Amino acid sequence: QVQLVESGGGLVQAGGSLRLSCAASGRTFSSYAMGWFRQPPGKEREFVANIDWSGGMTYYADSVKGRFTISRDNVKNTVYLLMNSLKPEDTAVYYCAARLGSPQWDPNHYAYWGQGTPVTVSS
Numbered sequence: 608q609v610q611l612v613e614s615g616g617g618l619v620q621a622g623g624s625l626r627l628s629c630a631a632s633g634r635t636f637s638s639y640a641m642g643w644f645r646q647p648p649g650k651e652r653e654f655v656a657n658i659d660w661s662g663g664m665t666y667y668a669d670s671v672k673g674r675f676t677i678s679r680d681n682v683k684n685t686v687y688l689l690m691n692s693l694k695p696e697d698t699a700v701y702y703c704a705a706r707l708g709s710p711q712w713d714p715n716h717y718a719y720w721g722q723g724t725p726v727t728v729s730s
Contacts, residue, residue, distance in 0.1 A: 609633045609705050609719050616701060616724030619693055623728075627688040629703030629721055637661075637681040640710040642717055643688045645699035645726075652702070656688065657710035666710060671697075693728045700725050 615627040629641070642657035656667045656677040665677050674693075679686040686703055701724050704717035711717070 609636065609639060611703050611705060611719055611721035613701065613703050613721040613724040616726045618727045618729065621693060621695055621728055621730050623693050624689070624691045625693065625726060627690070627701055627703075627724060627726075629686045629688075631684045631686070631705065633684070636684040639705040639707060639719075641677075641679060641686040642704045642706070642710060642712075642714075643677060643686075643701060644704060644714050645697075645701045646723075647696075647699040652714050654712040654714065655701070657712065658686065659710050664710065666712065668712075690726070693726075695728045695730045698726060698728050 610632040613629045640659050643655040644652050645655050646652040654668050658665045658677045662679045674691050676689040703721045705719040706717045
């Protein structure tokens, strides 16, 4: 089992940057594929990015490709989401999630979730 705690959200102007962190408990963090998801106001949760256990394979939603970068540090038990060139449509609560096995884009395949961190991008 793993517990996840996100941080780093906040208010930023369009064009700005934020780095989200997700700290995981437990000694088996490196066994988990990790994902970032977001839920915009009034909408369903959507896939943002994921990363395999080693950090060698990453996948991105088309809407963030080229602007966001997912990475992980298996020594620090942390996964990151660097968000550049932020747009108002990136406004959402951002969640990290963990699953054993390969990375997936479907949130229903993730067993463990953090509480979320809000990101607001002003125009």
